[in-house]
Amino acid sequence: MRLLPKAKNLFFLILQKFLKGVWGKLFSKSFPQHNHTMDYQISDRMKSMKGSAIREIFKYAADPSVISLAGGNPAPELFPNEALADFAAKFLSEQPVLSLQYGVTEGYTPLRDAIRERLARVEGIGTPDDEVIVVSGGQQGIELATKCLINEGDTVIVEEPSFIGATNAFRSYNAHLAGVPVEEDGMNLEALERVIAENKNVKMIYTIPTFQNPMGVTMSVEKRRALYEIAKKHGILILEDNPYGELTFDGTKVPTIKSMDTEGIVLYSGSFSKILAPGLRLGFLCANKAIIQRVVIGKQISDVHTAMLPQLLAHAYMTNYDMDALIAQMRANYAHKCHTMLSAMEQYFPADVFYTRPRGGLFIWCDLGHGLDTGALAKKAVEKKVVFVPGSTFMVNMEQPTSTLRLNYSTMTDEKIVEGIKRLGEVFSDALK
Numbered sequence: 122m123r124l125l126p127k128a129k130n131l132f133f134l135i136l137q138k139f140l141k142g143v144w145g146k147l148f149s150k151s152f153p154q155h156n157h158t159m160d161y162q163i164s165d166r167m168k169s170m171k172g173s174a175i176r177e178i179f180k181y182a183a184d185p186s187v188i189s190l191a192g193g194n195p196a197p198e199l200f201p202n203e204a205l206a207d208f209a210a211k212f213l214s215e216q217p218v219l220s221l222q223y224g225v226t227e228g229y230t231p232l233r234d235a236i237r238e239r240l241a242r243v244e245g246i247g248t249p250d251d252e253v254i255v256v257s258g259g260q261q262g263i264e265l266a267t268k269c270l271i272n273e274g275d276t277v278i279v280e281e282p283s284f285i286g287a288t289n290a291f292r293s294y295n296a297h298l299a300g301v302p303v304e305e306d307g308m309n310l311e312a313l314e315r316v317i318a319e320n321k322n323v324k325m326i327y328t329i330p331t332f333q334n335p336m337g338v339t340m341s342v343e344k345r346r347a348l349y350e351i352a353k354k355h356g357i358l359i360l361e362d363n364p365y366g367e368l369t370f371d372g373t374k375v376p377t378i379k380s381m382d383t384e385g386i387v388l389y390s391g392s393f394s395k396i397l398a399p400g401l402r403l404g405f406l407c408a409n410k411a412i413i414q415r416v417v418i419g420k421q422i423s424d425v426h427t428a429m430l431p432q433l434l435a436h437a438y439m440t441n442y443d444m445d446a447l448i449a450q451m452r453a454n455y456a457h458k459c460h461t462m463l464s465a466m467e468q469y470f471p472a473d474v475f476y477t478r479p480r481g482g483l484f485i486w487c488d489l490g491h492g493l494d495t496g497a498l499a500k501k502a503v504e505k506k507v508v509f510v511p512g513s514t515f516m517v518n519m520e521q522p523t524s525t526l527r528l529n530y531s532t533m534t535d536e537k538i539v540e541g542i543k544r545l546g547e548v549f550s551d552a553l554k
Contacts, residue, residue: 166293171519184506188541190528191508193334193483196458197532199451200398201438208437212430220430226417228255228405229432235439236391236405243367245380246389252413256420257427259364259392259404264290265423266325266360266388266406269415271296276320278357279327280308282486282515282525284334287327287362299323300517303333305477307340310347317355325358331375332365332482335515335527339480345378353384364392364404365482367448370456373480385409393435395483396448401431455483458530458538465539469546471553476528485528486512493552494522501552505544 212220227233233253240246240253256262263286271277273295279288281300291298299316302309307330317323328348330340340348352359361378379389388408393401406416420426438444459479466476466485475488489495495511502508512525530538 166295170289170293186506187503188507188533188537188544190462190530190533190538190541190545191510192529192532194529194532195395195399195451195483196454199447199454201442201447202398204438204442205398205434208434208441209430212433212437216433220433222429224426224429224432226254226421226426227413228253228427229429229436232432232436232439233405235436236407239439239444240389240391240407243374244363244377246377246407248382248385250385250409251407252410253405253407254413254416254420255427255432256404256406257424258394258399258402259362259390260286260290261420261423262390262392262404262406263287263327263360263362264293265416265419266390266408266412267291267294267296268419268423269412270358271324272322275322275324277325277327278313278316278320278323279517280329280333281517282335282512283327284329284362285514287360288515288517291327297322298517303336303338305338307333307338307344308348310344310351313348313351317351317357323355323357325360326352327360327362328378329362329365330378331363332368332479332484334365334482335484335510335512336486337477337479337482337484338486339375342375345376346381349378349381349387352386357386359387360390361387362390364390364395367396368452368455368483369481370452370459371480372452379407385411388412396444396451397435397438401435403427403431403435452481455481455531458533458535459485461535462528462530462538462542465542466546469543471546471550474549483529483531485530487526487528488512489524489526489549489552491524491553493524493549495524495526496522498548498552499526501548502545505548507541507544509545 232255236253237247256265267290271291271294274297276297276299277291278299278301280303282303288298297320299320301313301316308328330345332339349359359378363377366377377389379387388406391405393403406413462485463478473490475490477486479485496513499509499511510527512523512527513519513521515527516523533541
């Protein structure tokens with residue numbers, strides 16, 4: 122039978138609809154159609170976790186018209202990129218297997234040896250019972266220490282305010298956080314004793330004693346010794362985080378708590394992020410061998426080992442260039458920028474705003490007082506194209522409004538630092554009215 126063109130088109134249209142209906146019925150049972158997103162059951166451990174407010178702020182800072190006084194990034198102009206590029210080309214062409222193959226979990230042995238040598242020479246750290254493991258940034262060292270030493274419900278004592286990367290690591294293992302106020306010479310030790318007495322299963326004290334993040338203050342030698350004795354008396358471990366210790370403006374260094382450790386109770390977390398380049402994601406953990414043995418197993422579960430090429434680059438730089446000279450450049454750069462920011466704050470901030478005067482590191486801490494909420498003021502600042510980090514980000518209870526905030530001076534030019542502080546001064550003055 123021959124169909125006319127119109128009848129032919131109609132026939133195929135009917136056939137198409139028929140087949141579509143049949144196939145739809147046949148496969149609807151095998152491939153059910155969902156009109157809604159699945160209700161994923163997130164683990165209890167992660168359900169209540171919140172992302173870093175600092176990382177959220179970076180979204181605003183990506184706008185080139187925004188002046189960012191929020192991050193903690195080192196100055197990019199200080200990266201030894203040409204030297205690292207030369208080393209990378211050499212390793213990839215002459216030692217491709219070493220550069221690109223799996224490595225041992227503990228880290229590249231020559232790099233570990235170089236770290237041990239520098240720790241002994243610069244920080245007075247290292248005993249026959251200590252061991253070093255290379256980790257993927259200081260953050261991983263904190264996370265692995267938590268994984269290996271903290272049970273759910275154990276108490277971790279933290280400085281308040283404290284580094285959100287650490288407090289979130291503790292939260293992710295369902296630790297109970299107990300805060301101790303920080304004074305201009307470090308942790309309030311009377312409050313520390315009280316917190317120890319009031320909390321059960323206190324396993325660890327976390328501290329950034331040198332150029333503390335976020336306050337920029339440095340714990341006195343007397344308090345370091347006293348803190349160590351308190352921890353020893355109560356059988357509590359200390360996790361000493363020291364990513365900024367080498368960035369002292371005048372070259373004066375305070376002894377690390379780890380250098381006082383005769384009992385093997387101090388874990389020392391270090392990083393190349395602030396003294397070489399953060400994108401290498403290199404850090405290290407120094408602690409008693411018994412602890413490091415467990416950390417090695419924990420790291421095998423996390424990422425097997427830290428990437429080999431960055432380890433090779435760090436070792437090559439440490440052994441072929443003057444690391445101390447690079448750090449000296451950083452010290453001078455940050456000292457100048459810090460002075461620029463403090464001078465601008467004296468000129469543009471309301472007279473009764475409190476702020477710290479760091480002797481090193483990357484941060485200045487401010488308290489506006491008067492019951493102001495810097496979380497709300499951060500939104501006002503964004504309208505003026507300048508960003509900072511509200512103090513609530515660094516507290517045990519991140520939901521509680523606070524009149525405090527953190528400023529960073531390491532990445533902006535002098536002109537942008539002054540202009541950013543001027544804009545913040547206007548926001549704060551308006552709020553106080």
